[in-house]
Amino acid sequence: MTDATSIPAAPEDGRRKSSLRTLDARTRRRNAAEKRFRFYGLAAILVGLFFLVVLGVTIVRSGLPAFTQTVVSIDFTLSEEDYAKAEGQLFKTKAYEQIFNAALVTSLEERGVEAEFDAKAINRIMGKPGATIREHFRANEGDLGTPVQFELSAASRVDGYFKGRVTRDGFVDSRFLQASDLDLVDALAEAGIIRQAFNWNFITGADSGVDNPGGAGIGASVVGSFFMMLVVLFLSLPIGVAASIYLEEFAPQNRFTDLIEVNISNLAAVPSIVFGILGLAVFIQFMHLPQSAPLVGGLVLTLMTLPTIIISTRASLKAVPPSIRDAALGLGASKMQSVLHHVLPLAMPGILTGTIIGLAQALGETAPLLLIGMVGFVARGYPDGFIAGFTEPNSAMPAQIYTWAARADVGFYEKAWGGIIVLLLFLLTMNIIAIILRRRFERRW
Amino acid sequence: MNDMRVIERDVDVTETKISARGVQVYYADNHAIKDVNVDIEDKTVTAFIGPSGCGKSTFLRCLNRMNDTIDICRVEGEIRLDGEDIYDPAVDPVQLRAKVGMVFQKPNPFPKSIYDNIAYGPRIHGLARNRAELDEIVERSLRRGAIWDEVKDRLDAPGTSLSGGQQQRLCIARAVATEPEVLLMDEPCSALDPIATSQVEELIDELRANYSVVIVTHSMQQAARVSQKTAFFHLGNLVEYGETGKIFTKPEDSRTESYITGRIG
Ligand SMILES: Nc1ncnc2c1ncn2[C@@H]1O[C@H](COP(=O)(O)OP(=O)(O)OP(=O)(O)O)[C@@H](O)[C@H]1O
Ligand SMILES: [Mg+2]
Numbered sequence: 001m002t003d004a005t006s007i008p009a010a011p012e013d014g015r016r017k018s019s020l021r022t023l024d025a026r027t028r029r030r031n032a033a034e035k036r037f038r039f040y041g042l043a044a045i046l047v048g049l050f051f052l053v054v055l056g057v058t059i060v061r062s063g064l065p066a067f068t069q070t071v072v073s074i075d076f077t078l079s080e081e082d083y084a085k086a087e088g089q090l091f092k093t094k095a096y097e098q099i100f101n102a103a104l105v106t107s108l109e110e111r112g113v114e115a116e117f118d119a120k121a122i123n124r125i126m127g128k129p130g131a132t133i134r135e136h137f138r139a140n141e142g143d144l145g146t147p148v149q150f151e152l153s154a155a156s157r158v159d160g161y162f163k164g165r166v167t168r169d170g171f172v173d174s175r176f177l178q179a180s181d182l183d184l185v186d187a188l189a190e191a192g193i194i195r196q197a198f199n200w201n202f203i204t205g206a207d208s209g210v211d212n213p214g215g216a217g218i219g220a221s222v223v224g225s226f227f228m229m230l231v232v233l234f235l236s237l238p239i240g241v242a243a244s245i246y247l248e249e250f251a252p253q254n255r256f257t258d259l260i261e262v263n264i265s266n267l268a269a270v271p272s273i274v275f276g277i278l279g280l281a282v283f284i285q286f287m288h289l290p291q292s293a294p295l296v297g298g299l300v301l302t303l304m305t306l307p308t309i310i311i312s313t314r315a316s317l318k319a320v321p322p323s324i325r326d327a328a329l330g331l332g333a334s335k336m337q338s339v340l341h342h343v344l345p346l347a348m349p350g351i352l353t354g355t356i357i358g359l360a361q362a363l364g365e366t367a368p369l370l371l372i373g374m375v376g377f378v379a380r381g382y383p384d385g386f387i388a389g390f391t392e393p394n395s396a397m398p399a400q401i402y403t404w405a406a407r408a409d410v411g412f413y414e415k416a417w418g419g420i421i422v423l424l425l426f427l428l429t430m431n432i433i434a435i436i437l438r439r440r441f442e443r444r445w
Numbered sequence: 446m447n448d449m450r451v452i453e454r455d456v457d458v459t460e461t462k463i464s465a466r467g468v469q470v471y472y473a474d475n476h477a478i479k480d481v482n483v484d485i486e487d488k489t490v491t492a493f494i495g496p497s498g499c500g501k502s503t504f505l506r507c508l509n510r511m512n513d514t515i516d517i518c519r520v521e522g523e524i525r526l527d528g529e530d531i532y533d534p535a536v537d538p539v540q541l542r543a544k545v546g547m548v549f550q551k552p553n554p555f556p557k558s559i560y561d562n563i564a565y566g567p568r569i570h571g572l573a574r575n576r577a578e579l580d581e582i583v584e585r586s587l588r589r590g591a592i593w594d595e596v597k598d599r600l601d602a603p604g605t606s607l608s609g610g611q612q613q614r615l616c617i618a619r620a621v622a623t624e625p626e627v628l629l630m631d632e633p634c635s636a637l638d639p640i641a642t643s644q645v646e647e648l649i650d651e652l653r654a655n656y657s658v659v660i661v662t663h664s665m666q667q668a669a670r671v672s673q674k675t676a677f678f679h680l681g682n683l684v685e686y687g688e689t690g691k692i693f694t695k696p697e698d699s700r701t702e703s704y705i706t707g708r709i710g
Contacts, residue, residue, distance in 0.1 A: 253516055321553075323549065323553035324555065324556075325514070326511065326514070326549060326553060327549070327553040327554070327555060327616070327619075328565075329514060329542060330511065330547035330548075330549070330620070331543075331565060331566040331569070331620070331623055332539055332542040332566065332570060332623060333539070333565075333566075333569055334539045337569055341565070341569075342555055346556065
């Protein structure tokens with residue numbers, strides 16, 4: 001017996017002889033599993049895309065009407081005698097209304113449209129035109145005797161009639177609108193006096209009263225959000241980056257820093273309303289900062305954003321290869337120089353990503369604003385000046401949207417959706433700026 | 446006869462640049478360097494050889510206090526540069542590292558332009574007064590790093606776009622640009638082809654005129670070619686230290702002999 005015979009012969013296994021071109025069972029199973037997995041991934045992405053599309057379509061469909069407004073546009077000439085006569089009367093706006101109604105009758109006749117109406121119907125359709133007209137001519141007496149085009153916004157229900165919110169079937173007469181008014185509205189539309197116009201006021205204006213959705217605008221709260229974001233950006237970015245650099249590059253590894261780390265991670269998971277009540281207690285009740293001010297909102301949101309920024313900044317600092325630090329230190333750079341000159345620029349894209357995620361969260365946050373009085377506040381106009389932008393009471397976009405959604409008049413419903421479109425556009429702008437900045441930094445590699 | 450001896454002595458008697466006494470290094474509980482005493486001479490190339498994990502890099506990193514950056518690392522004993530204890534509390538490691546430059550095993554250029562890679566050291570140490578001087582330093586350093594011809598037309602290209610070997614020569618040029626007195630090199634040629642290796646070896650030989658060079662290498666031939674002194678490390682001990690020629694021809698310790706003849710390591 002030689003050793004060679006005791007070595008077991010190669011097993012008579014079919015696999016060994018098989019050609020590379022026929023797949024064996026194991027390979028087939030593996031390929032099938034791979035295919036299945038790819039299919040799951042694709043399916044997941046498609047489901048996600050589907051919901052995204054549904055969301056986008058819903059938002060646009062419900063929100064677009066907020067950007068148009070039904071207006072009554074009418075050419076109106078007021079002679080000097082009529083002006084003097086109306087000003088001489090006791091009920092001045094009433095007098096103007098009569099003049100206006102007369103003018104409306106003539107312009108309808110001119111266009112050959114027949115309609116019957118009384119002063120009340122006009123009031124129901126377009127509010128009180130007398131006051132608007134009087135104000136205009138008192139401010140611009142030079143316009144007397146020349147035709148002036150007035151664009152009066154139609155009442156919420158008339159607007160709703162044009163946008164399909166209000167229909168004739170099942171229409172119930174109320175003090176707001178009667179079925180007969182709809183005939184007049186149709187006639188006015190036929191004459192081209194009532195039409196849809198782009199609602200600039202929605203973008204530039206401030207909030208209106210609870211019964212006037214047509215006059216509501218998101219502009220003032222966009223400004224409020226803008227100032228809040230300024231506060232958040234200029235506080236949370238430097239503080240967050242400084243804290244991360246300290247924790248990541250300088251802090252000794254001990255129990256204390258471990259404790260801080262755990263706490264920061266936990267802070268990121270604290271419900272935002274907790275930050276709101278903290279802000280109320282500390283910034284308003286203790287420090288006596290003004291209520292409803294973007295400054296306070298910004299401070300509260302800074303607290304909320306800091307953990308997000310710190311966590312992502314630390315992750316991106318960690319991702320910078322240690323060999324870069326060694327290279328700088330080996331050349332005699334100080335720790336600070338190695339961080340500022342080499343590590344930080346390399347971590348910058350990651351830091352920016354974290355910052356934009358934090359800011360986006362902060363921008364959409366409503367709950368903490370509820371507690372510091374930014375939700376209840378109805379912004380009637382713009383702050384005067386840059387400093388006032390921080391300290392004067394204002395609303396913020398999500399707070400404004402929340403307020404509108406909570407109002408009884410259905411006209412505010414579309415405003416809420418429209419507000420969401422503006423909010424998303426604001427977010428998109430922020431993201432684009434961040435992407436441009438990130439490109440800038442990435443190019444340095 | 447007498448004249449000959451005088452000349453010989455001129456070559457042999459050199460000043461001690463770095464002297465280490467009773468150096469112990471611990472990584473937490475791991476005793477990585479055990480009681481090492483060594484005198485590294487000025488204007489000399491000293492090679493550290495030894496099997497992997499024996500502590501060559503660790504000891505090298507003690508010489509410019511790069512070990513300070515490792516939290517768990519503890520260094521005991523005394524290391525003197527020109528007679529001054531570099532672990533003295535009054536010594537700023539940043540100042541020390543400007544004098545004791547380092548080239549790492551893995552090329553680690555900054556992700557910046559080639560020019561900025563070289564110019565960084567001179568800039569932070571204020572070695573150039575104006576752009577023209579800086580240009581001159583950059584060119585000189587790149588020439589000494591034996592890479593000038595390859596990069597002179599693309600100084601604006603990122604250092605990371607070079608090949609591994611080119612990157613390593615860039616790193617050597619970068620270390621030279623700060624005009625250190627001692628240059629520590631941790632396996633600088635492990636990523637280089639034979640041509641680049643011989644260029645770097647030539648460079649090391651040239652640097653010897655002004656600096657003290659310490660090089661860690663796994664290549665016996667390289668140690669024999671470039672160094673005048675050789676230190677053999679084994680399991681954290683400095684087993685033998687002496688003239689390179691003597692270490693390679695008649696080592697005193699049996700472990701040294703086994704290593705250089707390829708029986709351990
Ligand atoms: N950062 C570190 N943390 C913990 N232990 C370390 C560290 N660096 C090195 N060591 C340990 O110190 C010992 C010596 O390592 P060192 O890197 O000095 O070896 P070396 O001689 O350079 O090896 P090689 O030739 O493979 O580079 C090893 O046991 C290693 O495990
Ligand atoms: Mg090593």
